[in-house]
Amino acid sequence: MVQEQAQQKLSIQFEDIAQQNESYIVGMWTFLVTEIMFFGGLFATYLVYRVANQEVFWEAHRHLSIPLGFFNTCVLLTSSLTMALTVHYSQRGLRKQQLLWLLVTMALACTFLVVKGFEYHHKFVEGLIPGANFRFEPAEHMRVAQLFFSLYFAMTGLHALHVIIGVLVMTILAVLIAIKHPSVQDFIPIELTGLYWHFVDIVWIFLFPLLYLIPR
Amino acid sequence: MSVAVAKHGEVKHNYLNAGDTVLSWLLTTDHKRIAVLYLVSVTLFFAVGGLLALLIRLELLTPQGDLMTSENYNRVFTMHGVVMIFLFLIPAIPAVLGNFLVPLMVGARDLAFPRLNLASWYVYMAGGLIATWAMVNGGVDTGWTFYPPYSSSYSTSQVTLTIIGAFLIGFSSIFTGINFIVTIHKMRAPGLTWFRLPLFIWAHYATSVIIVLGTPVVAITLLLVAVERVFRLGIFDPALGGDPILFQHLFWFYSHPAVYIMILPAMGVISEVVACFSRKRVFGYHFVAFSSVAIAVIGFLVWGHHMFTTGQSVYAGMVFSLLSFLVAVPSAVKVFNWTATMYKGHIEFRAPMLYVMGFLGLFVIGGLTGLFLASLATDIHLQDTYFVVAHFHYIMVGGTIFGYLAGLHFWWPKMTGRMYPEGIAKLAALIIFAGFNLTFLPQFVLGYLGMPRRYHWYPEEWQMLHVMSSAGAALLGIGYILPVFYLLWSLRNGALAGPNPWGATGLEWKTDSPPITHNFEETPIVTEEPYAYENHHQQEEVASGTGASTAEA
Ligand code: HEM
Numbered sequence: 001m002v003q004e005q006a007q008q009k010l011s012i013q014f015e016d017i018a019q020q021n022e023s024y025i026v027g028m029w030t031f032l033v034t035e036i037m038f039f040g041g042l043f044a045t046y047l048v049y050r051v052a053n054q055e056v057f058w059e060a061h062r063h064l065s066i067p068l069g070f071f072n073t074c075v076l077l078t079s080s081l082t083m084a085l086t087v088h089y090s091q092r093g094l095r096k097q098q099l100l101w102l103l104v105t106m107a108l109a110c111t112f113l114v115v116k117g118f119e120y121h122h123k124f125v126e127g128l129i130p131g132a133n134f135r136f137e138p139a140e141h142m143r144v145a146q147l148f149f150s151l152y153f154a155m156t157g158l159h160a161l162h163v164i165i166g167v168l169v170m171t172i173l174a175v176l177i178a179i180k181h182p183s184v185q186d187f188i189p190i191e192l193t194g195l196y197w198h199f200v201d202i203v204w205i206f207l208f209p210l211l212y213l214i215p216r
Numbered sequence: 217m218s219v220a221v222a223k224h225g226e227v228k229h230n231y232l233n234a235g236d237t238v239l240s241w242l243l244t245t246d247h248k249r250i251a252v253l254y255l256v257s258v259t260l261f262f263a264v265g266g267l268l269a270l271l272i273r274l275e276l277l278t279p280q281g282d283l284m285t286s287e288n289y290n291r292v293f294t295m296h297g298v299v300m301i302f303l304f305l306i307p308a309i310p311a312v313l314g315n316f317l318v319p320l321m322v323g324a325r326d327l328a329f330p331r332l333n334l335a336s337w338y339v340y341m342a343g344g345l346i347a348t349w350a351m352v353n354g355g356v357d358t359g360w361t362f363y364p365p366y367s368s369s370y371s372t373s374q375v376t377l378t379i380i381g382a383f384l385i386g387f388s389s390i391f392t393g394i395n396f397i398v399t400i401h402k403m404r405a406p407g408l409t410w411f412r413l414p415l416f417i418w419a420h421y422a423t424s425v426i427i428v429l430g431t432p433v434v435a436i437t438l439l440l441v442a443v444e445r446v447f448r449l450g451i452f453d454p455a456l457g458g459d460p461i462l463f464q465h466l467f468w469f470y471s472h473p474a475v476y477i478m479i480l481p482a483m484g485v486i487s488e489v490v491a492c493f494s495r496k497r498v499f500g501y502h503f504v505a506f507s508s509v510a511i512a513v514i515g516f517l518v519w520g521h522h523m524f525t526t527g528q529s530v531y532a533g534m535v536f537s538l539l540s541f542l543v544a545v546p547s548a549v550k551v552f553n554w555t556a557t558m559y560k561g562h563i564e565f566r567a568p569m570l571y572v573m574g575f576l577g578l579f580v581i582g583g584l585t586g587l588f589l590a591s592l593a594t595d596i597h598l599q600d601t602y603f604v605v606a607h608f609h610y611i612m613v614g615g616t617i618f619g620y621l622a623g624l625h626f627w628w629p630k631m632t633g634r635m636y637p638e639g640i641a642k643l644a645a646l647i648i649f650a651g652f653n654l655t656f657l658p659q660f661v662l663g664y665l666g667m668p669r670r671y672h673w674y675p676e677e678w679q680m681l682h683v684m685s686s687a688g689a690a691l692l693g694i695g696y697i698l699p700v701f702y703l704l705w706s707l708r709n710g711a712l713a714g715p716n717p718w719g720a721t722g723l724e725w726k727t728d729s730p731p732i733t734h735n736f737e738e739t740p741i742v743t744e745e746p747y748a749y750e751n752h753h754q755q756e757e758v759a760s761g762t763g764a765s766t767a768e769a
């Protein structure tokens with residue numbers, strides 16, 4: 001049993017397990033570089049408009065809830081810790097602990113999404129969803145405020161999409177681990193998911209101050 | 217299907233006869249079969265783009281707009297650009313030749329992620345089909361550059377669908393790029409150090425870096441255009457509070473490097489072919505290798521040369537102009553080195569070599585005219601004229617497509633096990649060269665005289681030049697059709713190639729043609745530098761005399 005757990009499946013194109021594992025990890029890092037550039041385009045757009053409209057962006061950002069944003073920041077940071085624990089236990093082949101911390105990570109991710117959902121709902125009630133029903137006082141700032149909220153929804157929406165994908169992947173992994181599926185006998189799937197998850201957290205670490213903590 | 221037959225008549229196993237059901241192709245993870253899938257698809261899209269080009273040239277035969285309305289003309293040139301750039305030029309060399317050759321050249325059994333590789337083809341096809349669907353359902357008329365606010369607020373054509381198509385195609389190249397980077401880093405055969413890698417691999421490595429860094433930016437940018445269009449969010453449209461110049465910055469941040477995505481792989485092909493048919497090692501190997509990297513890096517710093525006249529500050533313009541001159545240096549380094557490689561070589565004028573020589577001449581013209589355009593004062597006169605059109609066609613058609621055809625002929629024996637017919641292949645190369653120059657040389661003159669791009673009517677006095685250009689396009693069309701026929705013909709009737717018909721160096725020539733499914737009977741071990749043509753040459757001479765001292769790899 002223990003022996004079986006240590007055994008990894010070697011794909012035909014690789015010479016040995018070490019090469020296979022390194023390839024997967026380099027591949028994941030490369031993918032994360034594309035993700036950084038993907039968000040980078042959006043961040044650049046945001047920064048250009050913020051520099052040009054500091055005043056109105058400041059006004060608009062007061063409609064965001066700093067407590068909720070701060071709470072979510074803590075949630076995600078904690079989830080990074082629990083994800084690190086998951087990876088740690090999976091490297092040691094301790095299935096129960098691994099599963100436990102994976103589930104905790106998922107719970108935290110879902111908490112984040114629920115809070116985000118409440119925030120979006122508030123914006124909806126306040127008429128801050130860009131489009132025909134957008135309302136903003138004072139009216140002469142409406143256009144730029146709408147730009148702020150367009151970017152707010154685009155950036156946090158894309159981030160939330162990444163969180164959702166993370167939750168889906170973790171769900172699949174959790175099921176596979178629970179049924180002792182051979183494909184998750186080694187630590188690579190969890191390791192890769194961990195890298196992805198830390199990336200998602202880091203994006204939020206930039207989003208929170210940029211959107212919620214605009215100085216006057 | 218072509219099947220290599222061993223001497224005593226029994227059929228050898230290879231990747232082509234490893235399975236012949238349709239499913240065995242659609243579900244394959246063999247990089248060589250995926251390359252063939254890509255070969256068929258990019259050829260089809262090339263045909264579509266080519267037909268659209270012929271329509272453009274037909275319309276421009278006469279000064280009046282008599283074949284189609286202005287609106288339809290806009291659609292035709294836009295779709296020509298979209299198909300050629302996103303569906304043909306960007307994937308052509310990496311996804312066909314690169315896919316086939318990268319694992320072979322590094323001595324691996326496959327790419328690092330074979331399933332991701334197959335996924336990239338499916339994503340490419342999905343993007344291609346969506347773009348095609350957009351074309352038949354009204355088309356797009358924004359130009360391949362999708363400039364807002366026209367694209368986001370005014371155009372009534374299928375902008376959103378086309379953008380979704382381009383977005384998907386972008387992700388298919390990202391998949392390919394990730395695969396190449398990991399494979400080149402982690403899967404090189406024993407002894408294959410970085411400086412023993414063929415320059416084709418260096419070129420593909422640099423290309424992959426650009427793909428991975430640049431494509432996501434254009435993906436998010438185009439997505440924002442689509443979002444602005446669908447939800448009326450003001451991101452780029454000034455009427456909604458946005459800034460169209462920002463779009464141009466983001467777009468060209470990718471799309472200038474994208475031109476190097478198109479040309480660098482071709483440069484990789486040139487290095488291989490020029491060394492083989494000059495029987496010499498590539499002059500200044502390290503310079504050629506690092507110039508690829510330099511192009512990848514500097515290429516990211518010059519995007520502003522597309523915006524000299526569109527509202528960028530004069531000082532930014534000066535800096536971008538200077539940097540654009542800088543990026544020409546590594547390109548020139550390559551040209552000098554290839555020329556020096558041929559110097560005193562034993563040059564064989566095979567069809568691939570003819571394409572290489574065509575490439576050298578045309579790329580130099582394309583690159584030098586790029587410098588005209590990168591000079592602030594001249595660009596004000598030449599921006600948005602046929603001069604620009606001629607410039608980029610010299611590089612993309614004269615450079616990339618020549619490189620692609622050189623590579624396709626050079627590795628055709630490896631891919632199929634059969635030789636292409638040399639005589640007619642040389643003839644086609646000459647027709648393409650003549651047709652190409654007849655098409656695009658007059659366009660430099662037209663642009664200099666002031667003919668703007670993207671118009672379908674013009675003053676009478678320019679008709680002669682336009683007629684020349686259209687005649688050239690017809691000739692070019694013939695030149696492109698020929699290879700389709702003789703290459704298909706060669707699948708059954710070509711002479712058997714054997715493992716190494718050119719006497720070339722490189723691991724891909726050390727295995728069967730066509731190779732077996734996992735490329736090598738046993739993992740090769742590399743003991744010498746690349747392009748050791750002279751060693752082998754001496755060896756042959758020495759072997760007949762005193763006996764070889766250096767060991768064969
Ligand atoms: C020697 C390096 C090069 C320089 C200095 C250069 C310079 C330029 C400049 C300044 C322009 C803008 C002209 C204008 O719009 O007024 C331009 C346009 C263009 N270049 Fe180059 N170029 C170089 C290489 C390439 C390469 C290698 C390719 C393609 C493989 C390429 C493809 C294009 C294309 C497609 C356009 C037109 C874009 C459009 O639709 O507006 N260039 N080039």
Ligand SMILES: [Cu+2]
Nearest residue numbers: 472519521522
């Ligand atoms: Cu450019």
